[in-house]
Amino acid sequence: MTATPSRPVVLTGDRTTGPLHLGHYVGSLEARLKLQDEAEQYLLLADMQALTDHMGRHFTVRENVIEVAIDYLAVGIDPAKSIICIQSQIPELAELSMLLMNLVTVSRLERNPTIKEEIRLRGFERDIPAGFLVYPVSQAADITAFKATVVPVGRDQLPMIEQTNELVRSFNAGVGRDILVECGALLSPVGRLPGVDGKAKMSKSLNNAISLGAEPDEIHKAVKRTYTDSNHLRVDDPGRVEGNVVFSFLDAFESDKQRLAELKRRYRAGGLADSALKRLLDERLQAVIEPIRLRRQRFAKDPGEIINVLRHGTERAREKAAATFAEVRRALGLAYFA
Amino acid sequence: MTATPSRPVVLTGDRTTGPLHLGHYVGSLEARLKLQDEAEQYLLLADMQALTDHMGRHFTVRENVIEVAIDYLAVGIDPAKSIICIQSQIPELAELSMLLMNLVTVSRLERNPTIKEEIRLRGFERDIPAGFLVYPVSQAADITAFKATVVPVGRDQLPMIEQTNELVRSFNAGVGRDILVECGALLSPVGRLPGVDGKAKMSKSLNNAISLGAEPDEIHKAVKRTYTDSNHLRVDDPGRVEGNVVFSFLDAFESDKQRLAELKRRYRAGGLADSALKRLLDERLQAVIEPIRLRRQRFAKDPGEIINVLRHGTERAREKAAATFAEVRRALGLAYFA
Numbered sequence: 001m002t003a004t005p006s007r008p009v010v011l012t013g014d015r016t017t018g019p020l021h022l023g024h025y026v027g028s029l030e031a032r033l034k035l036q037d038e039a040e041q042y043l044l045l046a047d048m049q050a051l052t053d054h055m056g057r058h059f060t061v062r063e064n065v066i067e068v069a070i071d072y073l074a075v076g077i078d079p080a081k082s083i084i085c086i087q088s089q090i091p092e093l094a095e096l097s098m099l100l101m102n103l104v105t106v107s108r109l110e111r112n113p114t115i116k117e118e119i120r121l122r123g124f125e126r127d128i129p130a131g132f133l134v135y136p137v138s139q140a141a142d143i144t145a146f147k148a149t150v151v152p153v154g155r156d157q158l159p160m161i162e163q164t165n166e167l168v169r170s171f172n173a174g175v176g177r178d179i180l181v182e183c184g185a186l187l188s189p190v191g192r193l194p195g196v197d198g199k200a201k202m203s204k205s206l207n208n209a210i211s212l213g214a215e216p217d218e219i220h221k222a223v224k225r226t227y228t229d230s231n232h233l234r235v236d237d238p239g240r241v242e243g244n245v246v247f248s249f250l251d252a253f254e255s256d257k258q259r260l261a262e263l264k265r266r267y268r269a270g271g272l273a274d275s276a277l278k279r280l281l282d283e284r285l286q287a288v289i290e291p292i293r294l295r296r297q298r299f300a301k302d303p304g305e306i307i308n309v310l311r312h313g314t315e316r317a318r319e320k321a322a323a324t325f326a327e328v329r330r331a332l333g334l335a336y337f338a
Numbered sequence: 339m340t341a342t343p344s345r346p347v348v349l350t351g352d353r354t355t356g357p358l359h360l361g362h363y364v365g366s367l368e369a370r371l372k373l374q375d376e377a378e379q380y381l382l383l384a385d386m387q388a389l390t391d392h393m394g395r396h397f398t399v400r401e402n403v404i405e406v407a408i409d410y411l412a413v414g415i416d417p418a419k420s421i422i423c424i425q426s427q428i429p430e431l432a433e434l435s436m437l438l439m440n441l442v443t444v445s446r447l448e449r450n451p452t453i454k455e456e457i458r459l460r461g462f463e464r465d466i467p468a469g470f471l472v473y474p475v476s477q478a479a480d481i482t483a484f485k486a487t488v489v490p491v492g493r494d495q496l497p498m499i500e501q502t503n504e505l506v507r508s509f510n511a512g513v514g515r516d517i518l519v520e521c522g523a524l525l526s527p528v529g530r531l532p533g534v535d536g537k538a539k540m541s542k543s544l545n546n547a548i549s550l551g552a553e554p555d556e557i558h559k560a561v562k563r564t565y566t567d568s569n570h571l572r573v574d575d576p577g578r579v580e581g582n583v584v585f586s587f588l589d590a591f592e593s594d595k596q597r598l599a600e601l602k603r604r605y606r607a608g609g610l611a612d613s614a615l616k617r618l619l620d621e622r623l624q625a626v627i628e629p630i631r632l633r634r635q636r637f638a639k640d641p642g643e644i645i646n647v648l649r650h651g652t653e654r655a656r657e658k659a660a661a662t663f664a665e666v667r668r669a670l671g672l673a674y675f676a
Contacts, residue, residue, distance in 0.1 A: 047672065048436060055440045056512055062671035088672045091429035098386060098432045098476070101469035102393045106444070109468055130447055130475060131439035134468050138436070174394055311675050333400035334385065334426045337649050 010035050011148035011183075013044030013087075016064040017054060020071040021209035023193040023202030025288075026252045029075045031152055031188060036081040042146045042317055043072060045310075048087045048094070049138060052131040053122060069306050071212050074295040079309045085317035086310055087142065092318070092325040096141040099328065101134055103170040104163070109133050113159045140164040144180040145321040152186040161185045175331035180324075193252060194245050198227035213296045214289055223282045228274045238270040246277050253284040348373050349486035349521075351382030351425075354402040355392060358409040359547035361531040361540030363626070364590045367413045369490055369526060374419040380484045380655055381410060383648075386425045386432070387476060390469040391460060407644050409550050412633040417647045423655035424648055425480065430656070430663035434479040437666065439472055441508040442501070447471050451497045478502035482509075482518040483659040490524040499523045513669035518662075531590060532583050536565035551634045552627055561620045566612045576608040584615050591622040 012032060014020065020029065035041050045068055050061040065086060072084055087093055109115060115136060119128055143151055143164050151161055161183060168180040194200055195208025202209045210222045228246050232239035241247045241264045254260045263280075266272040299306060329335045350370060352358065358367065373379050383406055388399040403424060410422055425431055447453060453474060457466055481489055481502050489499055499521060506518040532538055533546025540547045548560045566584050570577035579585045579602045592598045601618075604610040637644060667673045 051437065051670075052440050058513070058670045058672075062674075065674065086674060088433075088667075089674065091433050094432040094436045095426075095429050097436060098469065099389065101472065102390050102467045104468050105465045106468050106471050107465060127443045127445060129440045130442050130444050130472050131436065133444050134439065134472065137468060175396070307674060314675075329426075332389075332396045334396075336400075336403065336424060336427065336645065337652075 008039040008150045009146060009148045010039045010041040010150045010152065010186075011044065011143045011146050012041070012152050013046050013142075014068050015046045015050040016061050016068050017050045018060075018064055018204040019067040019211055019213065021202060021204060021211045022249075022285075022289075023195075023209060024071075025075065025212060025292075026190055026193045027154070027188055028152060029072075029077075030190075031186075032082065033076050035150075035152075036078060039150065041082045042148065042320075043077065043082050043084045043313075044142055044317075045069060045084070045086045046142070049135055052129060052135050052138075055129075065310075066303065066306055069310055070296055070299045073299050073306075073309070074212060074292045079313055082313075083316050084309060084313040086314050089314045090145070090318045090321050092321040093138070093141050093145055096145050096321075096325055096328060097134070097138045099332070100137050100141055100144075100167050100171065103167055103174070104137060106133070108163075109136060112136055112163060114157055117156070136160055136163045137167070140167045143183055144168060145324050146317070147181045147320070147324060148183050149181060150186050151183050152188065154188060154192060158185055158187075171328075177331055179327050179331050190252065191248075194227075194248055196222050196226040196245060198243065198245050210285065210289075212289065212292050214293065216286060216290075219285050219289060220282060223278050223285065226278065226281070228277070232274065235273045236270045239267045239272070239274075241267055246274070246281050249281055250277070250284070253288055254280070346377040346488045347484060347486045348377045348379040348488045348490065348524075349382065349481050349484050350379070350490050351384050351480075352406050353384045353388040354399050354406050355388045356398075356402055356542040357405040357549055357551065359540060359542060359549045360623075360627075361533075361547060362409075363413065363550060363630075364528055364531045365492070365526055366490060367410075367415075368528075369524075370420065371414050373488075373490075374416060377488065379420045380486065380658075381415065381420050381422045381651075382425050382480055382655075383407060383423065384425045384480070387473055390467060390473050390476075393467070403648075404641065404644055407648055408634055408637045411637050411644075411647070412550060412630045417651055420651075421654050422647060422651040424652050427652045428483070428656045428659050430659040431476070431479050431483055434483050434659075434663055434666060435472070435476045437670070438475050438479055438482075438505050438509065441505055441512070442475060444471070446501075447474060450474055450501060452495055455494070474498055474501045475505070478505045481521055482506060483662050484655070485519045485658070485662060486521050487519060488524050489521050490526065492530060493525060496523055509666075515669055517665050517669050528590065529586075532565075532586055534560050534564040534583060536581065536583050548623065548627075550627065550630050552631065554624060554628075557623050557627060558620060561616050561623065564616065564619070566615070570612065573611045574608045577605045577610070577612075579605055584612070584619050587619055588615070588622070591626055592618070 012028065032041065045065045047061050047065050051058060054061050069084060139160055140163060153161060165182045168182050171180050172178050193202050195202040195206055196210065197208040199206060199208055210219060226245050228244050229240040247264065250260055263272065350366065370379065383403045385399050385403050389396060392399050407422060477498055478501060491499060503520045506520050509518050510516050531540050533540040533544055535546040537544060537546055548557060564583050566582050567578040585602065588598055601610065
């Protein structure tokens, strides 16, 4: 075991397939805002990983590198504290991926439950792009190149962390030295935000998301169609709180927890209208999104500045990844010209 | 279709898992000696590919980068004409591999007859390292990064060329431009040299090879155990020429073809002793190997010079690969900082 450095190193980020939405805000962006004060935090704009299933839509991937970077800045990620970097601009990540691929079998990758589920979701079956099958290896390269000790994940991604640590142990055992570092999962204490339609996952492609740049009117409309309790037909009827998306959202955005408990009690008993609840939710969401939207608009006007932030972050990230990869190379005897 | 440049670009090379032997000399080194005067020839020391099944023996891979480079120089490869380069020192090859992996499915890779056969030979079955399954993609990256138009291969490797050209077409169609270049196979006019034991393939690991640095005495011993015709017990018996390894070797190394035809006639008729044939073969092999062995010894004394040759070749190769990869990046919209 290598000694844990006093300051944790966090690796997190997003596939750049679309701008971020409220689900990301609750699930991860809020946590990153806290982590940036406590940790050496790398936010990876994973454009290479996005390409594993977006090869025909590469311009979407590129556009969304910029969009997601704007989202980060707009929610308050501070590039002086967090290192925002672009995966494709750090060649050492590809080089380390290629090496780690030799330490895992195809059948082990196929058994990865996260991959299995994603293959099912995308309808790939036997026609999985090879790049998609090996993306857990690429993720392991991202994590280990930065020597991350902490990786924020959802419960469904725990197998990815296990896979990464297997690769770390296998690599270190192979070279007889602890070069790469095992990481720990940081599970989100907050549940995943459902889509406004009540589906388990908020997602742009499912058209059930509220984006971080949403205009007031978009928020109104989204709240209006937010799923409540389809059996709660008359105000006086008792209503269900569980599975009621308006309450899931209020759990995330109503800070007055006593008031929220009282609303739930009244809703269950009957006599609280969906419209009243939705007014409250609309108010809360407008308050959360307005400052983000305004900052988004300001940043979007200055793409040169965004590129500068990305350039600077990517340079810092590359320094760290290159240092790790130099150790990897030396350990494997591949430093011919050093 | 892109226009074929007037001077062909050749990509060839060797997995660096062991020093080269007579089989390599006849099968490919001789051809490369000719090609270096006619083409822009890249000789890739494929250490990354060697690691796909040598991860636990990485120091062997490293040592043999140097040994194979010495073999090249000893047979007369001229670093002023041929570009000798090390795969692991050209990050663009890993980067391009990662991108091309998104354009081929796992099942397509599993159907590749070359991969199927190699999986069988290595006894991998379902426990194929992921890096091994995707090595045809890595090969395609090597070929396309240098925009090679000609790839010398054995007949058994034709599926690799087809796989590469599929990836080229798929990539170019995806970006709507002809960035990568299709290649053609250059089939060796000479058959593959068998092992001295009569097995189909000369291979160091099968212990049936004669190395390019073999001492006179090693050559004697190897010739002595070289397989002839096990039914040719008495000199006067008629002997078989087909499958007789001594004749296979003489086909490759006896330049007086009329004399060779006469020997075959006499052997078939009966009356020509194996010992006489072997004396001739020994003479021929000593003549071929002696100058190579002497040059090998001279080069082996100056490892610094070998490293210089490799450094220079790798720099030249990297320039070409980086130029191609810059085009690939631009075509995919991934040139954020350009």
